[in-house]
Amino acid sequence: MKQMDGFRIVSVLIRNHFKRLKGKWLSLPLVLLAPIILLSVIGYLVIAIVEQPTQQPIHVGIVNLDQTDQTNLLVHVMEEVSKSIDYIDLTSYQESDAEAAIAAEQLDAYLYFPRQFFSSLLRGESVELEVVGHPNKRLEGQLVQGFVDNIGDYIESAQANILTVDYYASTLLAEEERQLLLFEQFQSFFFHALAKDQALQEHEVQISLYHSPLVYFTIAIWFVLITIWLFSLYIILHKNEDRRMKKRMILYGLTDLHEAIALLITLLLIMIVLAISSFALIHYWLPLSLATDQLWFIALLVGLYIFIFSELFILIDYLPLSQRLKLIIQMLAMVGMLLLSGATIPQAYFPVSIQDEVGYLFANHVFTWLEQIILHGRFHAEFALLYGCSLIGIFLMVTGSVIRGRVK
Amino acid sequence: MMQLCIARLMLWKQHVLSYLFWLWLPLIGTLLFVPFIQDVSDEFLVPIGIVLEEETELAQQLYQTIAQVDTVNAEQFEEREAIRRLNRNQLDSVYLIPEGYQERIEHGEQRHLVEAYYTEHSLAYPYVKELVTSTILADTGKVKAESAVVGLAEAHQQPDKWNSDEILATAEQFYQASSILSTDLTISGEDQSLAEHDELKLYWQVWVLLSTLSTLFLFDWIITEKSQHVRIRFQYMKVSYRCFLLISLMMLLIMLLLVDGLTLVVLNVYRGEQLSILTLFSYRVMIAVFSFLLAMIWKNRYLYQATAISFVLWLTLINSSFKIEGEGHQLIQSMLPLNPLRAFLNDQASWRGLMLAVVGLVLWYAKEGGFYARNKRSN
Amino acid sequence: MLEIREVTKKYGRKHVLDRINYQISRGEVIGLIGENGAGKSTLLQILATLMSPTSGQVLLHQQPYRKHVxxxxKKIGYVPQDIALWEDLSVKDNMVxxxxxxWVNKTEQQLKRICTDMQLNQWEEKVKNLSGGMKRKLNLAISLIHEPELLLLDEPTVGIDLKSRVEINGYLKGLAKQKGTIIVYTSHDMNEIKELCDRTLIIGDDPFYHDILDR
Incomplete structure (x- = not known):
């Protein structure tokens, strides 16, 4: 049988990959869309947390069952405080009214001050503030709880101080006089606690070209998205080979290396199209300001990233293990790379012991330089490590395919 | 019945090692993996810089208190170095304690005691800021209480009745004893409190993810088996193929439940991680039936496995608690009432999931009955 | 006795089988022939209860199929055209x-006997390591475990060596003679049909098959 040259074999394989993808016109967009939806939900949530919500305020009722001067003051103070906070609006209610208001959707949540609230505090007993949320507005309920937690902290710190004063005052003052003093002190300590943020003089330092963290998160999400796409495509393309077709191709001189090269080229071609189009969308939407040189650097970085990651997947498939284990290893490799790349957890928060070493991981290297170029406007990137990784990958693939060829 | 079980075991015997591996993976994996996660996650810290311009007691105390918080890695720097590192995004934020800090507190001052520097990338800044201001608040509060007591003594013409150090020590004791005010969130019309799963059951969290994966893998033989020609022979046997599959499901379920029982003992007794039997039972039945049905639908074993892994990865994502974005985790949780593991991690039996599984199984059984009826057309 | 009465099968408007009438007595071996798509397999599947006719009925020993499926x-042995075996199990494990x-209980000895009668002697060998001929024999042997009164074979000897084929055919003949089993058989091999079958049923109206049978 006449041997086909390697070039033709590879081109036949590539054409075959594309033909198969065409047959998947329905599932392919689904596979590509699913991670976008997932990531945009997560991204939206993260951004929503970092940039405090500025939409409609949450309406919260306060039900005061204690009805002492002190709690009435507290409620009054909380109402006042909430006026200076955009996202929460507090109003006091009777218990039955609050229940009705929740049902009528006038309130998103309400909180109870239980009976004996203040006297329990003074006695140093534990007290629970209860927040009741609207069944359809769980998210708001949790924001309210965060707010109440804060107020709780203020009350708590005031409480320790009052107990101190009370401890000494009890030896000097009569009961009535003492109560009056404590009430004054409580008021004073509570306002003191409310003003605690003033203790800091805050300076914001801008370190990137963009004022908001939005750009960083978008780039990070884009990076994760590309990685997930790559893996999904790899899974779709890699298996499903037509056995009979493969047997025939072996007669023409097909080896594992041909298959690997064809897979690499196919993945690279598709991923470049996907990466460029998604980046163009981001570029337009944010918008970014990048020079042509910088765009070339980004393209090269991402191209090499895709190339090395594909090599890694292929090499894992060369391991003599069961399909399930190989899949798990590939998945772990992907998750590990993403975790250590700096795109999921910013590198600053990494353990000190690995801060220096992670720089040698190709994923981390690529993401760091993407950040440098896009966020910090650098006109430079280092590629030596990435070229090295690609070459080692190629070397291992050739060796692996030769060994596998012998074993067969 | 016995005969049928023996027949099924004959088929499973061929892959006995693989089955044993996946059966025991969740327990063994959990026992090995959790200590590792704990070690690693303890090392992910928020790096902050502290600049001390004075070495007074209160300044040192502030630094020590912050340094002792186990989510923060506080290091002391010179001002220039701290700002340089902040600029390179190596520090989340920098706190500068200026000359005269203690003196100003002792004079009852409250404004601008400490300078804070942060950037647009300081994700943990709100969290650390809260930490720092609370610490300062405690210090200023104690001083305030002390001066109130001294003022009281003076007002009663007994200026030397108590000395300052003694008062501060008493205040410190009350601080240690406080933290007795808690908040609790409930949903109108529901009994269960949302904050009940505050206590993290890391062992069960890891176990349930590994177990979901291994259960999905334990059922993937169905995909290969159901497409084989041998299926036609069941027409002439005592039981139909769907019945045989159902018995196989029960057998696998019993095996899984036995392993689960042992897991419960090991994790409850040796690791002190409580979980109710009902929770475990309902989860197990739900996930086994779900895997079974999923494998009945899927045609390609490799894609089934890839889907299984992606599914578990997704579950991991929505169920893991991010250390830095603690609130984000809660938000994601509350956005996803459909999280199938939610009930399990709250230690509740998921009756809804269980019902769904049983209904699914009944539908499958009814539909599978019509297999040959439908098959007629295709011939 | 197997009776086929006015059996018709339609797919949409297309008549695959049109009013087939036929009777087969105990111990008879019948060959079904016809061009591809003429309805041989359809008829065989109707006889095997895997399909029901559009109209008409089939009776085995006076029992109508429809009422007593x-x-x-329990009385039917069906040998599918595809190899319906557990590839990972041994010959023995497949039989067991x-x-x-x-529906019946047999000892391992009895099961082994069925195989050796057909010259299938690799008792402990895994199916995936067997030759095509041996797989066919096992495919048949499994259908005989419950000693069926009606044996239906869908091209049982396709693609196997001559020796195995002769052995299988010899066995089938013996089965019909000694146990009175009714055997219905589809094949494309005319010589085989002539050698093995007592009578032949031609499905479809292609004159080619009538001519070749007469010759």
């Missing part, structure tokens, strides 16, 4: 497996 199936699921 369960009892009828289907014995456990069948």
């Amino acid at each position: 369960k009892q009828i199936r 497996f289907f014995e456990k699921l069948s």
